[in-house]
Amino acid sequence: MLKVYNTLNNKKEKFETVESGKVKMYVCGLTVQNYSHIGHIRSAINYDVIRRYLEYLGYDVDYISNFTDINEKIVKRAEEEDMSPEKLANKYANAFLEDIRAFNIKAADKYLRVSENIDEIIEMVSTLIGKGYAYEMNGDVYFSVESFDDYGKLSGRSIEDMQAGARIAVNEDKKNPLDFALWKKVDEGEGWESPWGEGWPGWHIECSAMSMKRLGPSFDIHGGGVDLIFPHHENEIAQSEAYSGKQFAKYWLHNGTVNLSGEKMSKSLGNFFTSREVLKEFSGQVVRYFLLTRHYRSPIDFSYEKLEEAKTSLDRLINTRRQLAEVLSYDIKSAEVSEDDERFFAKISEVQSDFKDALDDDFNTAGGIGVLHDFAGCINSYINRNDFSLNEKNFSILEEAEEIFLELAEILGLEFSIDKSEIKSSDLAPQLIDLLINLREDARKNKDWDKADLIRDKLMEMGIEVKDTPRGAEWQIIKKEEN
RNA sequence: CCAUCCAUAGUAUAAUGGUAGUGCGAAGGAUUGCAAAUCCUAAGGUGUUGGUUCAAUUCCAACUGGGUGGUCCA
Known part of the structure; x- marks a missing residue:
């Protein structure tokens, strides 16, 4: 019987799907502003295995993820790379899709993009205002945390506690410092039209709007890194449940961080390895294996x-x-x-x-x-x-x-x-190799070690390893990337 | 300071209310012309203190140490 650790209750719980035989899962993807690093890959591999296992158990899995393609960072990076924000976002989204192939990560059934779901987001924000959970202030729209009774249930804290330890800068427009933006005003020509003027969606609203659009108001699994529990996922729950009046995700799963000498690998700290540079040294399979030798919730030192x-x-x-x-x-x-x-x-x-x-x-x-x-x-x-x-x-x-x-x-x-099959495209090669192996066998029988070793060494130089086993000589192609 | 997670041999990781397993590394042996691969053998471990219990590494509490979050994050 499958049990999963649910951050919502900080307990392992029996896994029971909302709809029998089906698993609907949403995994927070990344802001497509740069090449992915190992932290992103760990998350992707983790949920990939979860998905594969659920499929193995016989579930019909709908696996959804997203690309955040609208925000300040993307605009800034677009300026640096001298291209439009759309183009930059596209470039790195495609790079990510390429990267995951190298790690044998199955693509999500659908990658939702913020830029393609603005209408849904606006609709959701309007509804939240209508229901009294959100308010507009000078072109911005904020979610009022005090209006939502369960606020803090995921991260296990009360509003008062959070205010005490808050590091957030006070914003005059907000009724409560913990209120978060659903919609942000931007300069003319840079955003989307909305009932509150031109603007962008807030960071958290996208995941709510897009996941509910595809999976419905209540679905099974919502995943992401532990560093998203607060504020991102906490806010997602608040706005989604306030909007629908129903339970949002049933199981909240969070993977641990990839650390570098004990400290979280992250873009802002600058202590990260991109997937691409690691792939120059090791195969995706090795990296994948390494990451899976540790339980997904625990941090792992890279x-x-x-x-x-x-x-x-x-x-x-x-x-x-x-x-x-x-x-x-x-x-x-x-x-x-x-x-x-x-x-x-x-x-x-x-x-x-x-x-x-x-x-x-x-x-x-x-x-x-x-x-x-x-x-x-x-x-x-x-x-x-x-x-x-x-x-x-x-x-x-x-x-x-x-x-x-x-x-x-x-x-x-x-x-x-099995590497032999990889060169089957040319049926000649295996035959030639077998011929050489046979010649070497003859040499060995005559104790002509020099000749035997010469053949073995030369084959090795070509990337073909020969081993003498009790069953006779065997050979295999050694992948270059693994040497 | 608050929340939350974690603490197992040299190292990295599992499991368990009663005999703590696996990989890597290091030791010895088998096999081999030499290698490679593989096998066998032995060594080596539950952070500290207290509690619950017939029994605690496991459950509970405190402590110590570490991660993550409380700001952008996967």
């Missing part, structure tokens, strides 16, 4: 050293998958089933449920990876033992093991592809 370790660790899983595929290509020697076989068979059936138990517990990917490693160890020790031979029974069991191994990895978005 460094290249840790990515290096993650790569070694991930390679172990990939090697297992390769050996499994290799073994399954052998001829069956219908030998008898031994005790070792039986023990191995029993193990396989445990793996799936162990993995599911981990993910059921608030999407514990770190635990899931542990199960995968445990599984890999079993497979390795089984197929590498000296008296291993393929019989009819264990062939089908190993096939099943391979299938399960890949299926579980797939939930985490990890794909252990």
Whole structure:
């Protein structure tokens, strides 16, 4: 049974969807003002895994995210890059979509853009004014926090508490310093027409208007980084529930920050790694694996050293998958089933449920990876033992093991592809490589180590690694980006 | 100051009211012509203090230390 930690109550709760069999989720995307950094990617990967797992469980998932393409930062950056704000926003939205592919993140079913939903936003603001939750002041519209009884329920604070610790500058136009803008006045020619004059939507209103437009007033999951709990998500709840009179999102999920020597990676602090620079050093798969070795709600410390370790660790899983595929290509020697076989068979059936138990517990990917490693160890020790031979029974069991191994990895978005297949476009290459391997085998039989090593070394230079296993020589293409 | 989360071997991470697992690293061994990969073996751990309990690493409280938020943020 799936349990998720809900920030709304600070508890793990049983997961029950609003509509049976369907999950509607909205994940706060980013302001498209620059290239994405690892913090953004962690969030995207996290919700990608959540989505994949929900789909694995059989839910029909509608996964929605957004691009904030209107605000001061974008205008400022557009000036710096000497292009229109629209063009800049587009450029970085497209860059993000490219980036997520490198990390094997599935695209959202829909990315909503503020600039395309102005009408809905204006309608929502008008309604809030009509219901007495908001007021207009010199072309700005503010939401009155005191008018909404539940204000503070997500971040667990009362209005009084917040006022005491507030760092916010006092604004004369606001009735209460905590009131937030739903609509902001801008100079002529720079904004959108509205009943309150020309202006822009406030930061929080977009997510409310767009999520409700697509998913309805009540939906299942609303996700984002912990740094959005207050004020962003708190304000979203206030304005959405004030607007609809219904519960907004049922489960509020928040991923932890990516830190750099203990401090949050962020644009404003300037201590960030962009996805693109990291991808020059490590594959998206390694980064993904690394980020998933920590529970999503906890902060994670980022460094290249840790990515290096993650790569070694991930390679172990990939090697297992390769050996499994290799073994399954052998001829069956219908030998008898031994005790070792039986023990191995029993193990396989445990793996799936162990993995599911981990993910059921608030999407514990770190635990899931542990199960995968445990599984890999079993497979390795089984197929590498000296008296291993393929019989009819264990062939089908190993096939099943391979299938399960890949299926579980797939939930985490990890794909252990076999490199030989990647060069199948030219059928000649594998044949040529096999020829060289055979020549090397002959050399080895004659103890002509110089020639044998020469072939191995030269192949290595070309990016083809040769390994002599108890089963004979095996080769694989080494991806350049991983070296 | 307030809110909230966290504290596990050298390191990074899981789990659990009763025997604390996994990866990386380091040690020894097996395998190998040498490698690579893999396996086996052993080593090594629950921040401090108190409480609840037959039993606490787990639950509770305080403390200490850290993260995040209280301002733009994923």
